[in-house]
Amino acid sequence: MPRNIIIDTDPGQDDAVAILLALASPELRVLGLTAVAGNVPLPLTQLNALKVCELAGRPDIPVFAGCAEPLARRLVTAEHVHGKTGLDGPDLPAPKMRLQDRHAVDFIIETLRREPSGTVTICPLGPLTNIATALQKAPDIAPRIHEIVLMGGAYFEVGNITPAAEFNIYVDPEAADIVFKSGIPLVVMPLDVTHKALVTRPRVEAFRALGTRTGIAVAEMTDFFERFDIGKYGSEGAPLHDPCVIAYLLQPHLFTGRHINVEIETSSELTLGMSVADWWRVTDRAANALFIGDLHAEGFFGLLTERLARL
Ligand code: RIB
Numbered sequence: 424m425p426r427n428i429i430i431d432t433d434p435g436q437d438d439a440v441a442i443l444l445a446l447a448s449p450e451l452r453v454l455g456l457t458a459v460a461g462n463v464p465l466p467l468t469q470l471n472a473l474k475v476c477e478l479a480g481r482p483d484i485p486v487f488a489g490c491a492e493p494l495a496r497r498l499v500t501a502e503h504v505h506g507k508t509g510l511d512g513p514d515l516p517a518p519k520m521r522l523q524d525r526h527a528v529d530f531i532i533e534t535l536r537r538e539p540s541g542t543v544t545i546c547p548l549g550p551l552t553n554i555a556t557a558l559q560k561a562p563d564i565a566p567r568i569h570e571i572v573l574m575g576g577a578y579f580e581v582g583n584i585t586p587a588a589e590f591n592i593y594v595d596p597e598a599a600d601i602v603f604k605s606g607i608p609l610v611v612m613p614l615d616v617t618h619k620a621l622v623t624r625p626r627v628e629a630f631r632a633l634g635t636r637t638g639i640a641v642a643e644m645t646d647f648f649e650r651f652d653i654g655k656y657g658s659e660g661a662p663l664h665d666p667c668v669i670a671y672l673l674q675p676h677l678f679t680g681r682h683i684n685v686e687i688e689t690s691s692e693l694t695l696g697m698s699v700a701d702w703w704r705v706t707d708r709a710a711n712a713l714f715i716g717d718l719h720a721e722g723f724f725g726l727l728t729e730r731l732a733r734l
């Protein structure tokens with residue numbers, strides 16, 4: 424029985440690879456994509472979500488536009504990482520498929536109320552604005568969500584957009600605070616693990632060697648995406664953040680972590696958006712998240728490449 428998921432996303436090259444991995448995996452039933460403002464403004468993230476569905480040959484996937492601004496702050500974007508389109512690298516054609524009419528938040532609420540309780544997993548890959556808005560508008564959906572598996576936060580790796588904060592959390596810390604205090608089972612893929620999923624040159628070439636439209640496009644995306652991270656971290660390849668969420672759903676044994684307390688800083692200007700993870704359990708704060716710290720990188724890239732070959 425495939426697992427029902429909703430992917431909430433701000434494409435973003437790494438979001439795109441995560442979406443392709445999900446669409447290539449029969450273990451998952453993608454009920455819809457909900458776009459949110461993040462890496463680039465909403466008009467671009469919604470457009471990019473459509474482009475990725477068409478790249479995957481899946482114009483049947485419903486794509487919804489969501490929130491254009493964080494709950495309480497001005498939008499911060501990341502064109503410096505993702506390029507001005509948010510999906511620089513491949514030259515993907517303008518999509519033929521259209522956005523759904525409903526707002527993403529209403530789609531999330533209606534889907535959670537329609538599907539049997541406990542059968543839908545939400546996979547946020549960007550700022551948590553859509554998810555928090557849905558929970559505020561319809562608190563009854565919280566106990567109906569099987570779990571939330573999200574990319575966001577950092578502890579040992581500290582911040583990537585400020586010295587203290589990871590981008591997805593930093594953009595909308597109030598939304599993240601709502602999600603992390605919701606009581607919904609959480610699996611968190613922080614920079615601690617995603618910075619170990621480095622798309623090295625051989626791994627990019629393995630995508631290109633697939634010789635398919637998808638393989639070549641993913642190679643072009645990761646080629647572009649990595650130029651920023653190598654310049655910044657000097658690392659051998661860029662961290663492939665968002666696909667860790669989908670890979671966890673497919674092969675959780677590739678990942679290790681701890682069930683701990685994680686809380687979000689929402690007031691200090693110095694550390695705004697910091698995910699304060701009690702990794703060493705030095706407080707008596709209740710555990711609310713499986714916080715992932717490591718992965719089997721070879722296994723991750725083997726899964727990713729094998730699945731991309733199917734598209
Ligand atoms: O900090 C990395 C996260 O921010 C990833 O989800 C990337 O796509 C951006 O949204």
Ligand code: CA
Nearest residue numbers: 435438548549
């Ligand atoms: Ca993202």
